[in-house]
Amino acid sequence: MRVLIVEDEEDIKEILNDYFELLNIEVDSSSLGKVALDFIEKNRYNLILTDLKLPDISGYEIIKKAKEVNPNVCICVLSGFTDDNTKNIAKNAGADIFIEKPFSFSKIEEVINKCNDRWI
Amino acid sequence: MIDEFKLINFIKNKFHSNFIGDDAAVIPINNSDVLIISSDILIEKVHFFVNEKNLSFIGSKALISNISDIVAMGVEPKLFFLNIGFPKNIGEKIKILIDGLYSIAKKYNIQIGGGDISKSEKLIISISIIGFSKKENIVYRSGALHGDDIWITGYLGDSEVGLRIIKEELNIPDKLKEYFIEKHYIKEIHFEFIPFLAFRHLINSMIDVSDGFLQDLSHILTKSNKRAFIYDSLIPVSTFYKKIKKFISKDYKKIPFISGEEYEIIFTASPENRKDIENIAKNFNVPITRIGKIKEGNNNKALIEMENFKIENFSTLGYKHFH
Numbered sequence: 001m002r003v004l005i006v007e008d009e010e011d012i013k014e015i016l017n018d019y020f021e022l023l024n025i026e027v028d029s030s031s032l033g034k035v036a037l038d039f040i041e042k043n044r045y046n047l048i049l050t051d052l053k054l055p056d057i058s059g060y061e062i063i064k065k066a067k068e069v070n071p072n073v074c075i076c077v078l079s080g081f082t083d084d085n086t087k088n089i090a091k092n093a094g095a096d097i098f099i100e101k102p103f104s105f106s107k108i109e110e111v112i113n114k115c116n117d118r119w120i
Numbered sequence: 121m122i123d124e125f126k127l128i129n130f131i132k133n134k135f136h137s138n139f140i141g142d143d144a145a146v147i148p149i150n151n152s153d154v155l156i157i158s159s160d161i162l163i164e165k166v167h168f169f170v171n172e173k174n175l176s177f178i179g180s181k182a183l184i185s186n187i188s189d190i191v192a193m194g195v196e197p198k199l200f201f202l203n204i205g206f207p208k209n210i211g212e213k214i215k216i217l218i219d220g221l222y223s224i225a226k227k228y229n230i231q232i233g234g235g236d237i238s239k240s241e242k243l244i245i246s247i248s249i250i251g252f253s254k255k256e257n258i259v260y261r262s263g264a265l266h267g268d269d270i271w272i273t274g275y276l277g278d279s280e281v282g283l284r285i286i287k288e289e290l291n292i293p294d295k296l297k298e299y300f301i302e303k304h305y306i307k308e309i310h311f312e313f314i315p316f317l318a319f320r321h322l323i324n325s326m327i328d329v330s331d332g333f334l335q336d337l338s339h340i341l342t343k344s345n346k347r348a349f350i351y352d353s354l355i356p357v358s359t360f361y362k363k364i365k366k367f368i369s370k371d372y373k374k375i376p377f378i379s380g381e382e383y384e385i386i387f388t389a390s391p392e393n394r395k396d397i398e399n400i401a402k403n404f405n406v407p408i409t410r411i412g413k414i415k416e417g418n419n420n421k422a423l424i425e426m427e428n429f430k431i432e433n434f435s436t437l438g439y440k441h442f443h
Binding site: 015018019021022024104105106109 | 269349351352353354391394410411412413427
């Protein structure tokens with residue numbers, strides 16, 4: 001499994017990065033959307049966790065690009081915005097799972113399991 | 121009432137001792153060899169309650185707790201001294217306790233070197249235990265490095281559950297009680313695995329879980345001037361523990377973090393050593409789990425952060441005397 005984390009809050013990015021690394025899951029991370037797009041072009045990811053609000057581009061662009069490159073990729077949105085409108089826009093863009101911040105890692109564990117089921 | 125850890129510091133400073141501060145004292149014999157000594161005391165009604173059935177368990181546990189201290193420095197213990205005081209009403213039954221002690225000594229091939237016997241109002245057991253090693257193989261609490269993985273052996277929580285059953289504070293199905301009660305008294309010490317990791321220089325810091333995971337981890341962090349992030353969901357619990365979730369409900373997540381007398385080992389190691397550590401653990405058939413990361417220390421931030429909260433004050437997290 002290979003994971004991409006797109007998150008501009010450094011603490012969260014670091015903790016997520018460490019979590020996957022502890023589980024021996026290959027992980028890349030970026031706090032910038034454009035760098036993430038570059039990662040998506042060059043690597044094949046099973047799971048992408050992305051914030052919606054990034055410093056340079058919106059998370060929706062990440063989602064759209066990721067699905068174009070690999071329609072089977074699992075997209076998980078991590079966001080502090082919990083309104084239905086945001087969730088619907090994310091879903092329409094191609095997001096599979098929506099997790100509200102702050103989150104527990106048991107939620108991330110569920111995401112990994114869902115993605116693994118998809119890939120079996 | 122005086123705080124236990126403050127008293128230890130008081131004694132250390134009073135004597136200007138460099139030997140106090142880890143699980144055992146490390147005493148140089150020559151340029152390369154060291155003697156490791158640890159001492160412990162168990163007192164009736166403070167550390168245990170005596171009944172008809174548990175004298176053997178008490179003997180076993182007394183030695184296990186001491187062995188754990190030496191192993192947590194990366195050393196196999198070789199010899200121990202037993203000091204014991206007991207009341208008249210125990211009498212001949214003290215031999216049952218000695219049998220329990222002997223069963224552990226035999227299991228780990230540790231010899232008794234001597235000791236003392238006295239009558240006393242309560243049952244008191246004090247053991248000093250000795251090991252030998254090369255000084256470069258000793259692992260201290262103070263060696264944790266930024267970026268280290270935090271590992272734990274075995275599972276956490278069973279000892280506290282056993283204690284609550286013994287104190288009749290928890291009622292679970294009878295067929296499960298025996299497992300937890302035994303886990304409170306007798307734990308498997310990773311007698312060869314841990315010293316082997318130390319011999320291979322694969323670990324940077326280490327401590328045994330005697331007061332509770334969080335409290336004991338905090339000793340590594342304080343000594344190493346580091347912080348830790350712990351992933352709650354990665355803390356390992358036994359299948360038996362999972363079975364009693366509905367009986368302990370609101371404490372289910374908390375107990376593994378505060379359960380004392382587990383005698384599992386917390387150690388930190390470079391991520392580069394993961395494969396070696398996992399392979400060695402497999403060879404020794406020891407379950408181990410990575411559960412967090414060591415971060416740089418920062419006086420303004422909490423020592424331990426977990427998924428949902430931060431911990432700065434450890435005073436209520438584990439067992440402390442005189443609280």
